[in-house]
Amino acid sequence: MYVLVIGCGRTGSSIASLLSKQGEDVVVVDRNKSSFRKLSAKFTGFTVLGDATEIEVLEESKLDKTDLVVVTTDDDNVNAMVAQIASEIYEVEKVVVRIIDPEKKVIYKDLDVMTMSPTSLLVDNLIGQIGNWSKE
Amino acid sequence: MYVLVIGCGRTGSSIASLLSKQGEDVVVVDRNKSSFRKLSAKFTGFTVLGDATEIEVLEESKLDKTDLVVVTTDDDNVNAMVAQIASEIYEVEKVVVRIIDPEKKVIYKDLDVMTMSPTSLLVDNLIGQIGNWSKE
Numbered sequence: 402m403y404v405l406v407i408g409c410g411r412t413g414s415s416i417a418s419l420l421s422k423q424g425e426d427v428v429v430v431d432r433n434k435s436s437f438r439k440l441s442a443k444f445t446g447f448t449v450l451g452d453a454t455e456i457e458v459l460e461e462s463k464l465d466k467t468d469l470v471v472v473t474t475d476d477d478n479v480n481a482m483v484a485q486i487a488s489e490i491y492e493v494e495k496v497v498v499r500i501i502d503p504e505k506k507v508i509y510k511d512l513d514v515m516t517m518s519p520t521s522l523l524v525d526n527l528i529g530q531i532g533n534w535s536k537e
Numbered sequence: 538m539y540v541l542v543i544g545c546g547r548t549g550s551s552i553a554s555l556l557s558k559q560g561e562d563v564v565v566v567d568r569n570k571s572s573f574r575k576l577s578a579k580f581t582g583f584t585v586l587g588d589a590t591e592i593e594v595l596e597e598s599k600l601d602k603t604d605l606v607v608v609t610t611d612d613d614n615v616n617a618m619v620a621q622i623a624s625e626i627y628e629v630e631k632v633v634v635r636i637i638d639p640e641k642k643v644i645y646k647d648l649d650v651m652t653m654s655p656t657s658l659l660v661d662n663l664i665g666q667i668g669n670w671s672k673e
Contacts, residue, residue: 402671411639415660420667469670471663495670497663502547517662519655524551526653527607527633531556534605534631535538 402426405467407453407483408474412499412519414439416471421446428462453483459491469495477505484514538562541603543589543619544610548635548655550575552607557582564598589619595627605631613641620650 402425406417409431417429418441427446430453431437437448451458453474464470470487472480480498487493489512496514500506503518538561542553545567553565554577563582566589567573573584587594589610600606606623608616616634623629625648632650636642639654 402667411656412659415639415656416663419660419664469667497666499659503551515666517659519659520547520551522658522662523548523635523653523655524555526658527552528555530633530651531605 402468403466404469404471405462405464407470407472409436409439410473410475411439413473416473417446418444430458430462454479459486464491464493467493472498475501477501481508485512488512488514538604539602540605540607541566541598541600543606543608545572545575546609546611547575549609552609553582554580566594566598590615595622600627600629603629608632608634611637613637617644621648624648624650
């Protein structure tokens with residue numbers, strides 16, 4: 402599988418490193434060169450330095466050949482824009498976006514992309530755990 | 538159950554609002570008054586304005602009577618300090634801490650606290666989802 406990861410922060414670098422380890426072909430895009438240091442030493446994919454809202458950067462990252470795009474920058478608006486370009490213009494089959502502010506989820510209601518909110522995941526997890534405790 | 542939530546950002550305010558809705562007695566601490574606006578309109582608990590690393594603030598929040606402390610500030614070092622005070626000095630039975638940087642998990646290895654990392658949750662979730670896709 403050809404995977405494009407947008408944003409090489411903690412989340413993006415972890416995902417890119419894990420998928421590379423699993424044998425996927427991974428390309429990571431970030432506009433700060435130093436971010437690529439977070440990738441695992443065993444990362445065998447490519448890194449592209451640039452702003453993912455620029456079409457040339459996405460072209461260089463071979464967005465048109467991508468099976469899965471994972472969008473993880475710290476900016477919900479950038480993420481929404483990249484996800485929309487990937488899904489609607491390049492017709493990438495699988496697009497996953499991290500949502501920082503859970504209220505931003507509405508942006509994606511008409512787009513064929515999967516959203517994941519770390520805040521919601523944490524809250525759900527904790528509420529589930531509290532439910533288990535109260536059964537003890 | 539008497540629950541103390543430290544930090545009223547997105548995570549803290551969501552947890553406090555949900556637990557209050559579930560009928561728990563909730564106290565939320567934050568050092569910025571404006572953070573309390575994130576609480577649900579139906580929140581029926583108490584808010585304490587102050588720095589949770591100060592003992593007086595923790596005393597005012599009745600840490601000694603707390604069944605569960607959920608520590609969610611944006612600072613891993615503050616979180617570690619508050620979790621340690623709650624667990625070791627006040628002997629609170631259940632302490633849950635959000636970890637921003639997954640590498641900080643080591644701080645907690647000798648403490649009887651539960652850690653939750655939104656980054657790790659998101660990465661695990663996504664990797665699981667990709668596993669499901671590849672079975673399709």
